[in-house]
Each structure stands twice: as structure tokens, then as C-alpha cells.
Amino acid sequence: MIRNMKAGRVTAAVLAAGAVTALAGAPAQAATAPSANTGWTADLSTVDADDVNVTGAGGTLTLTDAAWHRTAQVFSGSEGNLITAEHQLGSAANRVSAELTADTPKGTSVDVDVRGRTGVNDWTEWTPAGTALKSTVKSVQVRISLRSATDGVRPSVKSVALSADSAPQVNALTAGTELTYRVYGTREGLIGGRTANGHIITSRDHFVALPSGKATAPKGTGDYSVRVCRTDGSKCEYAPVWDVGPWNEQDDYWNPSSVRTKFKDLPQGQPEAYAAYTNGYNGGKSGLGYKVQNPAGIDLADGVFWDGLGMSDNGNVNVTYLWTGSGPTGVVSTAGDPMNVRASASTTAAVKGLAANYAKVNIECYVEGDTVTGKFGTSNIWDRIGPGHYVSDTYLQTGSDQPVAPHC
Numbered sequence: 267m268i269r270n271m272k273a274g275r276v277t278a279a280v281l282a283a284g285a286v287t288a289l290a291g292a293p294a295q296a297a298t299a300p301s302a303n304t305g306w307t308a309d310l311s312t313v314d315a316d317d318v319n320v321t322g323a324g325g326t327l328t329l330t331d332a333a334w335h336r337t338a339q340v341f342s343g344s345e346g347n348l349i350t351a352e353h354q355l356g357s358a359a360n361r362v363s364a365e366l367t368a369d370t371p372k373g374t375s376v377d378v379d380v381r382g383r384t385g386v387n388d389w390t391e392w393t394p395a396g397t398a399l400k401s402t403v404k405s406v407q408v409r410i411s412l413r414s415a416t417d418g419v420r421p422s423v424k425s426v427a428l429s430a431d432s433a434p435q436v437n438a439l440t441a442g443t444e445l446t447y448r449v450y451g452t453r454e455g456l457i458g459g460r461t462a463n464g465h466i467i468t469s470r471d472h473f474v475a476l477p478s479g480k481a482t483a484p485k486g487t488g489d490y491s492v493r494v495c496r497t498d499g500s501k502c503e504y505a506p507v508w509d510v511g512p513w514n515e516q517d518d519y520w521n522p523s524s525v526r527t528k529f530k531d532l533p534q535g536q537p538e539a540y541a542a543y544t545n546g547y548n549g550g551k552s553g554l555g556y557k558v559q560n561p562a563g564i565d566l567a568d569g570v571f572w573d574g575l576g577m578s579d580n581g582n583v584n585v586t587y588l589w590t591g592s593g594p595t596g597v598v599s600t601a602g603d604p605m606n607v608r609a610s611a612s613t614t615a616a617v618k619g620l621a622a623n624y625a626k627v628n629i630e631c632y633v634e635g636d637t638v639t640g641k642f643g644t645s646n647i648w649d650r651i652g653p654g655h656y657v658s659d660t661y662l663q664t665g666s667d668q669p670v671a672p673h674c
Contacts, residue, residue: 308350308364308408308426316484318464319346320412328422329412337459337467338475338511338565343373343419347411349484352383359430360402364395367425374421377411379479386665387595387626389489391480391518398433400525406430411479444591444628445520447535448497449563451583452512453571461509470573472604472622475509475565477537478518478527481589483507488597488624493586493652494564495619496575502607502619502655503574504588504598504627505567512562513539513552519563520587528553537563569604574620586652594629594670596649596662598622599641607655611635611648618655627651631674632659643667650674 311322321330329344336345362380370376379392382403390399392409408428412421454475459467461475463485474492476482481490488506495502516527519537523530529538532547540561541547552558564585571577588595598605604620611633621627628651635648640660647659647669664670 304356305427305429306353308410308428310348310410310423310426313348316463316486317346317348318462318485319344320348322348326422326424327410327412329414329420332414332420333417336462336509337456338454338461338509343414343416345411345413347409350408350410352405352407353428355404355406355430358402358404359432360399360435361397361433362395362399362406362408362428362430364408364429365425365427366423368421368423370421371414371419373415374419375413376421376423377409377413378426379409379411380406381409382406385595387489387597387663388589391490391521391589392482393480398435402432402435442592444586444588445535446584446586447520447563448582448584449535449537450540450561450580451494451564451566451571451577451585452560452562452580453577454509454511454565454567457568463508465508467567470569471567472503472505472569472574472620473508473567474505474570475511476507476518477511477514477539477563478516479510480518480521480527481507481587482510483624486624488622488626489589491588491625491627492564493588493627494566494570494575495584495586496577497582497584499584499653501575502652503570503604504607504619504621504625504651505570505574506622506624506626509565512560512565513537513542513556513558514554516553520590537561539563570620570622574604574622588626588628591628594664595626596629596651596659596664596670598625598627598657598661599663600661601641605657605661607651607657608648609654609656611656613638615656621651621657627657627662629662629664629671631671632669633674 310327311325319334329346332344378395381389382399383405483489490507517538542558543561598621600623604622606617607619608615613636630650637646638658648656
């Protein structure tokens with residue numbers, strides 16, 4: 267990540283008034299053929315549906331609306347990002363670096379983050395360019411984020427030159443069960459507003475927000491999803507991460523201190539907002555300087571809050587960060603509404619919760635049950651996606667017509 271052109275692994279040189287060249291990372295907007303990792307250049311002129319408030323007119327990337335920001339954030343200025351198409355590497359690598367040429371007036375910044383594909387539906391977390399990914403990959407994607415603290419003032423990116431190599435694997439992915447922590451959940455609301463990935467919030471919407479952009483899924487995807495449950499396990503929902511918050515923007519508290527972006531002295535699984543509210547950590551303020559009014563570690567859209575979990579007030583929930591697990595996965599694909607999660611492989615079994623459209627779920631195993639006709643045909647195969655949680659395989663995009671997990 268480049269923050270005001272001064273982040274780690276960044277060298278800067280003035281090219282002209284307000285112009286800098288810096289090292290970071292990002293692949294091309296248009297997918298390119300594999301090469302020997304000798305380098306490539308990002309296409310900054312192609313802006314599509316998963317990009318937010320940016321324009322690439324003339325090959326220079328800048329903010330479209332110099333006063334737009336996501337509704338959950340309260341500040342002057344603007345923000346936006348470009349997510350590139352996948353770039354196929356010529357050989358496996360675990361680090362992407364970039365030379366960024368940009369104009370960054372005072373109060374503006376440009377951040378560059380990278381992720382790598384690890385499976386059909388699976389990605390590493392967004393990682394600051396120039397930093398080793400958690401896995402060696404052969405396909406990468408980049409997010410170029412622009413931000414201004416003042417209405418009307420825009421940064422602009424003129425070029426991003428990229429290269430991939432291998433670095434010492436300090437935080438490699440290890441096979442295992444996904445991480446789960448109990449945190450305080452709050453209702454997001456904000457109907458009609460926009461999330462960090464550009465989604466317009468609807469009534470009874472189904473997504474969540476986490477206080478770090480490392481796990482923000484592009485619009486219309488569930489690349490990063492959670493299972494959030496009442497503390498007694500009676501109701502759960504599987505939902506995509508589409509917004510950043512509450513309270514912080516760089517608090518990936520689910521990660522160990524060796525990976526966690528900030529607040530490394532806090533225990534793994536403890537949000538900074540909890541420490542600030544409960545123990546007076548950081549003077550009781552968030553990393554953004556706000557007085558923390560509750561210990562929230564996750565925001566829940568209204569549909570998750572009311573329909574998925576049946577909550578009537580803010581409170582503790584158990585959150586499973588599904589992308590931290592390993593094994594086969596599937597993406598929920600419905601007509602739009604969330605699907606019921608059943609207690610067994612039957613359309614009449616008790617409803618244990620909901621799985622939102624786009625949510626990426628981990629498939630533990632499969633069983634035979636009631637025959638169902640769904641988005642992907644007719645089948646009697648049901649997938650177990652959590653403890654006592656079953657959904658019809660006909661609503662999961664797995665990349666295969668056959669079961670992708672072992673029999674239960």
C-alpha cells in the first residue's frame with residue numbers, strides 16, 4: 267500500500283511539481299498472456315463495473331467526483347478505486363511490486379494493494395504491493411485506491427509499471443479450520459448509501475462491513491465472506507464483506523500481529539474499537555481519531571441483522587472469516603434473495619439461517635437428500651457448509667458438475 271507516497275518499501279523521486287514515482291504494485295486492467303515475469307503495465311483507461319468513482323480518460327486515473335465517499339465514512343474529500351483484471355504470471359511468484367507515477371497534491375494519497383488467486387473461487391487477502399503474499403500464485407489482481415481529504419482536490423495516477431518475484435515466505439498460508447472470533451456487532455443501516463465497493467445499500471440488504479480493506483470483496487462478488495452467528499448458534503448468516511468499518515479502516519484484527527496492519531500489540535481477534543471502548547486503548551479513540559462509542563468489530567446490513575440473525579439490538583456475535591480456511595468452496599448464486607440454510611438435506615428441515623447471494627462458502631462434505639432444481643440444474647446433492655448447515659448444491663457455483671468435497 268502507498269499512503270501519501272511514504273509507506274514501507276517505497277522510494278520516491280520528484281519528477282515535476284507534485285509528481286512522484288514510487289514502488290508498489292498492480293497488474294494490467296486487461297488480462298495479458300503469461301510472460302517470464304519481466305514486467306507489465308497497468309491499463310488505467312479501462313474502468314468497469316467493479317471500479318468505484320474513478321475515471322481513466324486519456325490514460326490517467328483520477329477521481330470522478332471530487333466530493334464522493336462511502337456513506338459510512340464521515341469526512342470531506344473523496345475516494346475511489348480501480349480493480350484490475352487478472353494478470354497471468356509467467357512463473358509462480360509471491361510478490362508484486364510497482365513503479366507508480368502520480369500527482370499527489372497535499373492531502374491526497376494513492377494506495378496500491380495486490381492479491382493472488384489460490385483456487386477457483388479463492389484469493390489471498392489484499393496485501394500492500396511490494397509485500398509478500400501469503401501464498402505463491404500464478405495469477406494476480408491489483409487495487410489502486412485514490413483518496414483526497416479536501417473536496418475538489420484530486421490525486422491522479424499516470425502510470426503503474428509492475429513486476430513479480432519471490433520473497434521469503436514469512437506468513438505462508440497453512441491448511442486448517444477458518445478463524446472464528448466473538449465480537450460486538452452493530453446494525454449498519456444507511457439505506458440508499460454506498461459501500462466501499464460501490465454497492466448501493468437497499469432495504470433488508472445482506473452484507474457486512476469489517477474495519478480493514480484487506481478483506482473487501484469487489485462489487486458483485488463474495489470473494490471475502492463471513493459466517494456470522496448468534497452466540498448460541500441458533501441462527502447464522504453467510505454474507506459477503508462489502509464495506510469497511512466500523513470505526514477503523516486498517517484493523518485486520520483477525521490476523522496475527524506478524525500480519526496485522528496496525529495495533530499489533532493487541533491480542534489476535536480483538537478489534538481496536540473493543541480495546542479503545544473497554545480499556546481506553548489509544549486514548550479511547552479509533553485509528554481515525556474518533557471517540558469510540560461502542561466496541562464493534564463488525565457492521566451488519568439490515569437483512570443480516572433482522573432476517574438472518576433475528577437481532578433487535580446490537581450485541582455480541584460469533585464471526586467466522588471464511589477466506590482464512592482451506593478446502594473446496596462454492597459461491598451462492600440465487601435470483602437475488604438469500605437462500606435458506608437447512609439443518610439437514612431436506613427442503614422441510616429446520617431453517618438454521620440464510621446464505622446471501624454472492625457469499626463464498628466453505629464446503630466441508632456432501633450428502634444425498636431431497637432432489638432440488640436450482641440455478642445449476644437438478645440434483646439430490648446437498649453440501650454441508652458449516653456445523654449442521656446444509657444447502658442444495660444446485661445453488662452453489664463450484665466450478666464442477668460433480669461434488670467438490672468428500673462424502674460426509
